[in-house]
Amino acid sequence: MPRIGIGYDIHRLEPGRPLVLGGIEVPHASGLAGHSDGDALVHAVIDALLGALGEGDIGTLFPDTDPRFEGARSLGLLETVMGRLRSRGGTVVNVDTVIVAEEPKMGPYIPAMKAALGPALGLPEAAVGIKAKTNEGLGPVGEKRAIACYAVALVDLPD
Numbered sequence: 001m002p003r004i005g006i007g008y009d010i011h012r013l014e015p016g017r018p019l020v021l022g023g024i025e026v027p028h029a030s031g032l033a034g035h036s037d038g039d040a041l042v043h044a045v046i047d048a049l050l051g052a053l054g055e056g057d058i059g060t061l062f063p064d065t066d067p068r069f070e071g072a073r074s075l076g077l078l079e080t081v082m083g084r085l086r087s088r089g090g091t092v093v094n095v096d097t098v099i100v101a102e103e104p105k106m107g108p109y110i111p112a113m114k115a116a117l118g119p120a121l122g123l124p125e126a127a128v129g130i131k132a133k134t135n136e137g138l139g140p141v142g143e144k145r146a147i148a149c150y151a152v153a154l155v156d157l158p159d
């Protein structure tokens with residue numbers, strides 16, 4: 001059975017933090033705040049997968065009150081979710097995502113993000129969509145105070 005899921009995440013930008021997005025570090029003067037490494041793109045993908053699985057969301061699986069997830073690599077959290085998916089006999093068909101960020105320019109880093117996310121999802125890079133756009137100066141994202149990410153995932157699950 002094909003199952004679709006949607007995910008969304010937004011994190012504040014903080015000066016001096018590494019910017020981790022799509023499983024890689026993107027050179028920038030500020031990075032995403034968070035209990036984990038703040039990787040909002042991977043968090044959105046995780047929520048899309050959990051939505052497709054009907055298994056809640058990232059906050060219930062990895063509570064930010066749990067010290068085990070302090071500074072956690074979000075790719076590691078994704079691996080845990082993929083383990084759940086595989087234990088149910090599932091496979092990911094494709095994932096598509098949008099990064100909304102005023103800066104930095106994401107284009108040069110998208111191939112490396114796809115190279116990080118593809119293997120984590122068991123997908124060829126062609127089945128991992130990553131698009132980036134600005135918010136046209138509008139709102140907290142446009143004011144460079146945050147980065148938001150959207151994701152959809154199509155999952156094949158046995159009945």
Ligand code: MG
Nearest residue numbers: 009010040043
């Ligand atoms: Mg998050």
